[in-house]
Amino acid sequence: MAKHQTPLLDQLESGPWPSFVSDIKQHAEFRHANEGKVEYQIPVDVCDDLLGALELSYVDGETHWKHGGIVGVFGYGGGVIGRYSDSPEKFPGVAHFHTIRINQPAGKYYTTKYLRQLADLWDFRGSGLMNLHGATGDLVCLGTTTPQLEEIFYTLTHDFNTDLGGSGGNLRTPADCLGQSRCEFACYDTQDLCHTLTNDYQDELHRPAFPYKFKFKFDGCPNGCVASIARSDFSVIGTWKDEIKVDQDAVKGYVKGDFKPNAGAHDNPKWGKFDIVKEVIDLCPTKCMSYDGALKINNKECTRCMHCINTMPRALHIGDERGASLFVGAKAPILDGAQMGSLLVPFVPVESPYDEIKEVIEKLWDWWMEEGKNRERIGELIKRQGFPKMLEVTGIKADARHVLEPRSNPYIFWKEEDVPGGWQRDINVYRKKHAL
């Protein structure tokens, strides 16, 4: 018999998509049965009370959580989000319901041994409810009480060799795509870069000194599966400089219908037989390809959109001179509108220990920490002080690749040192030539 009646939530148990309500209910039963005789460190009915509190929100159309203030582990300014119920007398099991963000391994591969360890810990000291994964990438553990926080942190660091992720005005947990581990498109080792920078910048991740949050994301190629160009202040996207490699026999294979086009990503019969001209040549955004029995690519005009490679992955491969483009300043709309990352470095080799990339990052941080207003993302600072200012602080030379088009207003704020003779002029000299 459930502790709380949840007639509204029960309606989210039907339908094909996995029901979080059914899952929380099964875990509520599991906790009550407690066949493993776990000495639960937070109330046994935490899941029941979460369902009860959520049902109340479904009735009221309003949240019943309060923000938490100072909750965290000692010495860290992030990694824990404090949460309290505004109806603790009705739902004592979730009176405290804090979240812990655990830094996920790059690429999100796991062994079941590690996951079971985490599951046991979270059963013992938390609600047993998690997010795999949070929006930034962390393993998120939902729901524990204040006295458990240090205990959990102790176990994570001492027994699991694992640290917390970021929150607040600091470096947020970096995230990456699976990269070269299982993808032929990846132009660099996203996991190694992600892991290295996460470790090199632990102080920035745990002890806030930034005006606001700062996110790193690493995409292995321009397909952008981890959405870095939209979701990270500093986005690294794999690219290459030389020619797309073509296997003409495999191209013919696609044309003949031996291989499924677009790597088999379409299963709708309405598209009919593969037509290389219609589906590849004509869709190329730069029109740099042709097909006359053999595929020709004018690589100089290619902008590496990946369409042809995505469509014929057996036949076409990324070039060999690989690296990444760096983009800065993506953020969600608040306050001044959404921003995507703007191209700062068209090409950088991506090689351990990644000093060239770190140099750019640190120059950007120095600028933002010096000039950024509180709660101002770096993308907003770029808008406020101008893109040329970012070039100045990073020491990067302006390049036509930085813009889609040149400016359409002439309001260039020349500096005195740019103009021969400077700005200090003598009115008497002027007056000799120009009477009043």
Add this chain to the structure above:
Amino acid sequence: MAFISTGYDPSKPMEGRITDIGPRHFEEFYPPVIKKNKGQWAYHEICEAGILMHKAKGGDEVYTVRCGGARLISVTLLREVCDIADKYCGGYVRWTTRNNVEFMVDTLAKAKELKADLNSRKFAGGSFKFPVGGTGAGITNIVHTQGWVHCHTPATDASGTVKVAMDELFEHFTKMDLPAPVRVSMACCLNMCGAVHCSDIAILGYHRKPPIIDNKVLDNICEIPLAVAACPTGAIRPTKTEHEGKTVNTVAIKQDRCMFCGNCYTMCPALPLSDKEGDGLVIMAGGKISNRISRPKFSKVVVAFIPNEPPRWPTLAKVLRQIVTAYAAEANKYERLGDWAERIGWERFFEKTGLEFTSHLIDDFRDPAYYTWRQTTQFKW
């Protein structure tokens, strides 16, 4: 329930403390075939919906079975994932950026057996536990935020709206019958913890009422300068008012400047803004992240407001269906939703989807607004 200590001593927090160690090294978690072939992959192919095959230059093959699931997952379900991975995958498993679970095996036969097994597992309530799909030109799992399950400023629930959306669009999760992938994202308020602003379809919670000022307690529980500083539009100022015969310190809010972000509520619990009638959903469409064919682009607001209708949000389901149905019928192969809308023109998008165009959809927020108005004689009747 006796407190069990790890040995941590709160009076000496620095004693034996381990910090700044970061995450576990990714290589510890690579399945052997991944470790062996990293950087040596030749090509991939989707064998059928939910099964991918990656071929290494040396000839190795890895078959990945992808299944969807709620982002909110209990450790009971997590242990079931582990049982499956132990049985089929040598104890390895991974998650995708979009909350899907991936199981890797070495033959197509095993992948098919695993797919059948995953599709056979159901919750007591009847829904799938591990529906296989989410590949190719279809609708994969939704990335989303916390909502009423865990957040203090949401304008809607996340897990519930996502469940409704995926139920409605489920056929496109298990098939690859659309012109191109459709990426759906959900965020519960305009702060967008899950930045949804570049999604093919974005579901966004939105408040429409400024905060209520709880004069009785404000000065006792809030630091007024922090509440003032929290407002991104500068709409809050300190003031004094009469409350029950006493003069109290409080704040005044310029209501027509409020953008309903809730940042003041985060700093000051005496400024709540949630409201059953005021809160609801905004639908945005046509964004993308990939650079394939066209540039990444922002999602546009196509429905200004849908009321919160828990638990099944029928209007949301209907609107999603309208957008996806029109797109599936009209777009060209490889054409993303936003590319389709741009090709036919947004005026035609509203005609084809049957969505109503209202004045709220015309941008009037600061400078970028002008660039979205039409400065040409070219438009469609």
Add this chain to the structure above:
Amino acid sequence: MALDPTAAREQILEFCKSKTKTKFYFNDFTKLFPDAGQREVKKVLTTLVNEQVMEFWSSGSTTMYGLKGAGKQHSEE
């Protein structure tokens, strides 16, 4: 000019006590030491946190520093 940690520490504590608000952004402190590097200021703050003199306050999206126990929003609400 290198920062004198002992003097900087006193200046930070006095600054905190002199204000009516109890939570401060990191750059409120860097403004106290216009000639010092940000990392030097951060080191002093980290020491104060580790010695339990100061503590962090986090809204989830932004983080601030304050004297331990000061202010109106505490963890035990």
